[in-house]
Amino acid sequence: MIEINIWSAPTVLWCKLMNMTTAAILVIGNEVLSGKVEEENARYMIQGLRRVGVDLKRVNIVRDDRDVIAEDIRTMSQRFDVVFTSGGVGSTHDDVTMGSIAQGLDLKLVRHPELYRMLQDHYGDRINPAVLRMAKVPEGTELLGLEELRFPLVRVRNVYVFPGVPQFLKTKFDFVLSLLTGTPLILECMHLKVGEDQIAELLATVDTEMPDVEIGSYPRFDTEEYRVKVTVESRDKKQLEEAVQRIKEGLNPDWIVEA
């Protein structure tokens, strides 16, 4: 499911494009919603997924509430190919992610022998019940990156469980990205001297007629250089070029700001 190398089978390119890996991110932490800590983990993952061409469908940021997290995990795990969670995996009272994932996927929370041993090795004499709680994971949990990472990454079915500490999340996420393959989006931009109102119908027509092309328009009011930026994106270069051509033909040439 996560290995989609569309170039290995060019004859089924169309089908593979339609089957592109979809993803969702669940950020867990009161500190983000209360504004105590600035969100930077989803931000980092969004950029990484863009680079490898995974189709991110949704980001939810929720509180450290077991029922809330469980409900989101259940829905996301069913609807998307992969789910990435961030936060709530330490040893303190507000770390409820593992229990919530177990609840959401109807799995038991069990002690993982390998994690247990690793925690004992790491903490030595300082081991205590709070720390050992970190060895309890949903049944069927896999450990990834045992060779590559200092501490392995936990995967429960299609849910990848990342720590909230940005430094650790980044290392582990980069490792996961190296396992994913996709087709990155190609982006073309046009800057126009007219407002959205004068191009809306043209863009709607091209967008509707070319389903593999995504057209965006972003008005700006704080610069004199242009009034609206039009973006055209596709994973297919030919389709992209055709869409850009069609838009250019529909515009008054005087409206286009030269690069």
Added chain:
Amino acid sequence: MIEINIWSAPTVLWCKLMNMTTAAILVIGNEVLSGKVEEENARYMIQGLRRVGVDLKRVNIVRDDRDVIAEDIRTMSQRFDVVFTSGGVGSTHDDVTMGSIAQGLDLKLVRHPELYRMLQDHYGDRINPAVLRMAKVPEGTELLGLEELRFPLVRVRNVYVFPGVPQFLKTKFDFVLSLLTGTPLILECMHLKVGEDQIAELLATVDTEMPDVEIGSYPRFDTEEYRVKVTVESRDKKQLEEAVQRIKEGLNPDWIVEA
């Protein structure tokens, strides 16, 4: 619902604190999820809500997909006192927010006579069907800030509809914030020289026994100055002080990094 001035009735303080305004944010836009544009609207709103003491429960970022937005709007509108949406309200094909809100709340999309007139005034000769689409809003829509704002803010029941252009969102959101009252959280921080493992049980006890106090712990591994930051937050100063006192008494004084 949005006017909670807890100080006006001190005898029911407890009840009012429990009834604090809850909020959710729905950010709408493919451009944010694809990483083309950095999210800054939720970021701005989170800080504003923190200042006035509104309890933000959730942020969802979703694509320009009518069914997806409608489903989130329905749930958020039922579960939280106020919902803030950002994006998708312009005149182009990807602007589906109004139709989605109508669908989510089971309302008809109707032409708003006042909005229609304002758009005609604004666009003059350049008026066209794409622009006039912006006058279609869910039935029962109210316009707020008719005197205070250059263009009014749309509210549909408890859903406040903000534009995606950050400059406009900020002006309108600041206006809405001025209508909300709450009790801001008070925050105390302690920096400790020990890891989370050695304080987890203490924090869990205080957190469980003091439900109006929220305790967080954030490990750091990229500085020598401290190993973990403990935050204690409450809207009640007395409770906050008591919690801080109880934590300090449970810690070895040598563990605390002096400010």
